[in-house]
Amino acid sequence: MSAPAGGPATVEDCLRVGAGFSQGDRNWIVEQFGTLDARLATFPVDGTELEVSVKDRAAKGQKVTLECWIAGRPKIVTTSSEDDLRAALNDCRDDLRRRLNDAKTRQEPRHNRRLRDPGRSDATGVDEGDLLTDDNPAGSAEVATRGD
Numbered sequence: 163m164s165a166p167a168g169g170p171a172t173v174e175d176c177l178r179v180g181a182g183f184s185q186g187d188r189n190w191i192v193e194q195f196g197t198l199d200a201r202l203a204t205f206p207v208d209g210t211e212l213e214v215s216v217k218d219r220a221a222k223g224q225k226v227t228l229e230c231w232i233a234g235r236p237k238i239v240t241t242s243s244e245d246d247l248r249a250a251l252n253d254c255r256d257d258l259r260r261r262l263n264d265a266k267t268r269q270e271p272r273h274n275r276r277l278r279d280p281g282r283s284d285a286t287g288v289d290e291g292d293l294l295t296d297d298n299p300a301g302s303a304e305v306a307t308r309g310d
Contacts (some may be wrong), residue, residue: 170203171210180215180227194251201262209233214254219247228254235265 173195179188191214202210211231218224222245230238240257244250 169207171205171207172199172202173212175207176202176210176212178211178213180213182216182219183214191251194248195255198255198259198262201259201266204266205232214251216247216250224250226250226254228258230258230262238262238265 173192177188177192177195179185179191183191195212195214209232213229214226216224216226223243224245224247226242226244226247228240228251230240232238238258238261240254240261242250242253242257244253
């Protein structure tokens with residue numbers, strides 16, 4: 163866990179192993195969750211945490227839980243009851259990725275192009291205020307002529 167403060171979040175930097183897993187399992191789990199890195203990279207590392215745990219490991223009714231905390235957002239919890247541990251981890255990972263995508267999409271403005279694309283200008287051509295000049299006080303679009 164040696165990420166720079168304020169850098170992008172990665173599974174390697176944010177993952178904690180909880181009940182049912184040992185520190186020896188951590189590297190294997192990080193490999194399984196590697197595809198989450200692209201989604202987590204949009205969040206700061208110092209405000210992002212992941213914790214994975216398993217209840218009744220290797221038993222018929224095992225339950226894998228993956229929790230995600232991101233600063234300023236509600237906690238996301240995904241679970242799986244798959245019998246195979248690898249399948250359960252992948253199920254939790256895929257569900258978390260979907261939920262992160264949904265949460266990110268929900269916060270981005272969709273119907274207001276100005277808010278969505280700040281580099282774009284609103285200029286539509288001539289502003290009504292530009293038509294008012296000393297020579298043309300009425301503000302008509304016609305060119306004012308001088309009576310010389």
